[in-house]
Amino acid sequence: MKDFRDRVAVVTGAASGIGLGIASSLVKRGVAVVMIDVEATTLEAAAAKLSADGAHVMPLLVDVSDRKAMYSAADQIRSVFGRLDIVVNNAGVVYNSKPLHEIPDEAIDWCINVNIHGVLNGIKAFVPIVVEAGNGGHVVNTGSIGGFQVRKSEHWHQGLYAATKYAVTALSEGLRLDLEHLGIGVSVLAPSAVSTNIGTSDRNRPERYGGPTRGSLDPQVDQMLRTTGVDPDMVGERVVHAIIGNEAYIFTHMDVREWIEARHREIETAFDATQKFLAAR
Numbered sequence: 619m620k621d622f623r624d625r626v627a628v629v630t631g632a633a634s635g636i637g638l639g640i641a642s643s644l645v646k647r648g649v650a651v652v653m654i655d656v657e658a659t660t661l662e663a664a665a666a667k668l669s670a671d672g673a674h675v676m677p678l679l680v681d682v683s684d685r686k687a688m689y690s691a692a693d694q695i696r697s698v699f700g701r702l703d704i705v706v707n708n709a710g711v712v713y714n715s716k717p718l719h720e721i722p723d724e725a726i727d728w729c730i731n732v733n734i735h736g737v738l739n740g741i742k743a744f745v746p747i748v749v750e751a752g753n754g755g756h757v758v759n760t761g762s763i764g765g766f767q768v769r770k771s772e773h774w775h776q777g778l779y780a781a782t783k784y785a786v787t788a789l790s791e792g793l794r795l796d797l798e799h800l801g802i803g804v805s806v807l808a809p810s811a812v813s814t815n816i817g818t819s820d821r822n823r824p825e826r827y828g829g830p831t832r833g834s835l836d837p838q839v840d841q842m843l844r845t846t847g848v849d850p851d852m853v854g855e856r857v858v859h860a861i862i863g864n865e866a867y868i869f870t871h872m873d874v875r876e877w878i879e880a881r882h883r884e885i886e887t888a889f890d891a892t893q894k895f896l897a898a899r
Contacts, residue, residue, distance in 0.1 A: 619755065619861050622649050623647065624648060624650075625648075625703040625704060626649065626650045626699045626703050627706065628652040628654060628705055629641045629644070629651060629708055630680075630708050630740055631708040631710060632661070632664065633653065633655035634657075634664065634815050635815055635816065635850050636807075637706070637760075638664050639849070639852070639853050639854030640706055640708065640853070641706075641854070642854055643851070645673040645675065647858065649704065650673075651668070651675050652675075652676045652677075652699075653668075654679075655680075656681050656824075657822055658679050664677075683736050683739070684739075685742070688739040692744055695747060701747065701748075702747040703754075705741075705748060705755070705756075705757045706758045707736065707740035707757070709732060710732060710762075710816065710819075711820070711834070712729070712817065713779065713820070714774040715774070715775070717777075718777045721778060722828070725778075725827070726778060727827055728827035728828070729782055733782035733786065734786070737789055741757070741789070745797070754803075756802065756803045756804070756805070756861045757797070757803070757805070758804075758807055758861065759789060759805070760807045761808050762779070762783040762809065763808050763871070764776055764779055765787040765808055766787065766808060767877045767878055767881045773838055774836055774839060783808075786806060787806050787808070790804055790806035790866075805865055807853075807860075807868040808867060809853055810870060811871070812843065812847040812870070813844050813848065813849060814843065814844075817843055817844070818834075818835075853870055856868060
């Protein structure tokens with residue numbers, strides 16, 4: 619996609635952080651943006667700020683883990699705009715303060731339903747509108763560098779979060795194959811440390827998952843993200859650049875490359891071990 623003016627986009631998790639950064643970058647290029655989030659006051663303020671200069675912005679209060687609500691949001695978008703060109707499934711949460719075998723059931727359900735089902739719900743609800751318009755388009759699913767590798771730390775247990783983000787990587791790769799013949803690109807965004815509120819995402823946890831709480835992320839990690847993470851606006855610009863180039867993978871940091879390369883070396887070593895096993899039979 620080269621021309622953004624007069625396009626229509628939907629961005630989930632758009633009230634703050636990466637979602638707001640992406641929405642801001644799209645608005646700057648003349649895109650009408652539907653902003654979806656679960657945090658009402660923050661969403662209203664963000665939408666008012668982006669629309670201050672005359673941009674067409676529509677805020678919708680929606681929980682991405684609620685499939686019916688997402689389908690209803692799609693109906694509203696059809697009614698107002700009649701089309702979609704860009705879909706950004708960005709909303710996500712984190713819980714990595716306990717080992718896998720100690721994580722409460724409601725926290726597991728919450729993470730899986732937001733991070734995986736939320737992306738799937740966005741795909742099911744919004745991609746058909748892009749297809750119907752017949753003008754090509756692009757889908758961005760926000761994963762994580764944790765969707766490409768898992769690291770040990772004294773400050774977190776990454777298994778659950780990484781598992782959901784590995785799923786986003788696979789969903790994005792599969793969707794890219796499904797849509798390429800229609801001229802619709804698909805990317806998975808895999809950021810590392812970004813200055814966002816994800817460390818307190820459990821403040822918005824719905825009642826069906828146990829209600830709002832605190833402690834889904836080590837406070838030290840939350841503080842690190844807020845103080846040393848890159849600006850979400852930079853991530854927004856990176857995403858626009860990737861949409862233009864139809865990049866399959868969108869990375870935001872270069873220092874994490876060695877993590878991915880180390881994992882690939884371990885995989886290659888495993889194949890070498892298999893080759894020796896088969897040769898000895």
